[in-house]
Amino acid sequence: MKILYHHRIASKDGQYVHVEELTNAFLDQGHELKFVAPQVNEQSDFGHDGGFVSKLKNALPAFIYELLELTYSLWIFIKLVKAIKAFKPEFIYERYNLYQPAGILAAKLFNVPLILEVNAPLVEERSRYSGLSLKRFAKWIENYTWKGADHCLPVTDVLAEHLRDAGVDEDKITVIHNGVRQPFIDEMLATPIDLDKQQIIIGFTGFIHPWHGMDKAIEAIAEHKDLPLKLVCIGDGTILPELKQQAADLGIADKVEFKGLITRDKVLDFVKQFDISLQPDVTAYASPLKMFEYMAVGSLIIAPKTPNIEEILSDDTAVFFEKGNQASFKSSLNDAIVNYQNYIEKREAVKNSVIEKRFVWHENSKRVIEIANLIKSSQRK
Structure with missing residues (x-):
């Protein structure tokens, strides 16, 4: 046409x-x-x-x-x-x-x-x-x-x-x-979820706002210093210097990496590495682009339990927290970290749901x- x-x-x-x-x-x-x-x-x-x-x-x-x-x-x-x-x-x-x-x-x-x-x-x-x-x-x-x-x-x-x-x-x-674009989905469906990785990557893409509670994510990682965790953030934000300083003060500077703005063709290369993905906040009516990419790679998604997100995810495909409650966000992330190996069914389900729901x-x-x-x-x- x-x-x-x-x-x-x-x-x-x-x-x-x-x-x-x-x-x-x-x-x-x-x-x-x-x-x-x-x-x-x-x-x-x-x-x-x-x-x-x-x-x-x-x-x-x-x-x-x-x-x-x-x-x-x-x-x-x-x-x-x-x-x-x-x-x-x-x-x-x-x-x-x-x-x-x-x-x-x-x-x-x-x-x-x-x-x-x-x-x-x-x-x-x-x-x-x-x-x-x-x-x-x-x-x-x-x-x-x-x-x-x-x-x-x-x-x-x-x-x-x-x-x-x-x-x-x-x-x-x-x-x-x-x-998500079809070739990326096809590639991810053909790539099994790897639970034997030496390092668990916790990922975020987008502009980092103060109300996102990324400081709580850094606190959660600091509480599990014995685990091979790494937080990778793709995007910019005015609070990045404070977050970097927080990570240094908590002794986990080597476990937190801020990549800054990345060209669009490179973003998905990083998302492929995400084992746990963060959707720390969402506008009430939005359909977040990044979340579908998180889904396609079979990442364990931490997301607010809001009506618009529940149109996309469910308790079978994500770990929810109470929107606007940073303590709840941190608790859900801690749950994901501790039970990482036990959530393979959620990850498989969220990956398959991209095709099932025609996203x-x-x-x-x-x-x-x-x-x-x-x-x-x-x-x-």
Whole structure:
């Protein structure tokens, strides 16, 4: 099929990974793609924060930046109109962003189906974390965009509830979680879990925030100095100097390693080594990309027991702790360390669940195509 792919991501981070993996899956299956999207992410390294756009957002008053976002949507509308006329797509696939009704307007103008991927309730998210000046207007735009799409793809059922509350019909909602690339899954399924390793690797990928409780992970490792443990963290964080000092003070500097930012093509090489993986915190509606990679390698996952995570994991496939309770997090990690050899069934089960629950980018792309075909079929009736 001919797919017009629209997104507004200017940073090269987890969002970009999602776009890259899904579009590669579309291309692998023979579909033709045309993008209406910023070019900056193609020219920058992984971890890039969006450059000029990020600086502009920090420099301007919130309401001015938000008005600029809406104005930018007019420019995007023109670009979409040109792309639709030239490319003649069978449907538009859009990654939802705030103040961006251009896709809906262009789709309606040309009667082209639009499938909207929703990764967050951005009015709520931006109000909470970065501030939102025109909140009521932003919510009206958000609801208009969600309800105007021919079909919405929230990444969790928790997130789907936000769409239902906004008035999106149930038959226009399909939950599609994030996933893992098929070749990596095939490689991992062909690789038995090794319980005889000389060193047990406890791993984490992502930005390390103070509330993650990584200091508790270091404390747990220090309580088991006699065991061949090593904590490997992939990613950055403002608290890394404090964590390094903590490890040194506890006499386990040799058991804690911070790799910093790693290029995307190298991250999975480290994840393959993880025997125990840490998901120390999670946004209530998120479908964490890294967790599916942890699952694919058959790692023993320590995760918060929250509704969105329980859509993905269960007591049979993970060791849970109480969200926001760092003592509970440390206790669960201690349990995993002490009972490491006894949790082989959880590790095998979590590895197999990636296939059983279709947490695969190629499967996601197939489901999108199925939905697009159903929309087109219903339009012809």
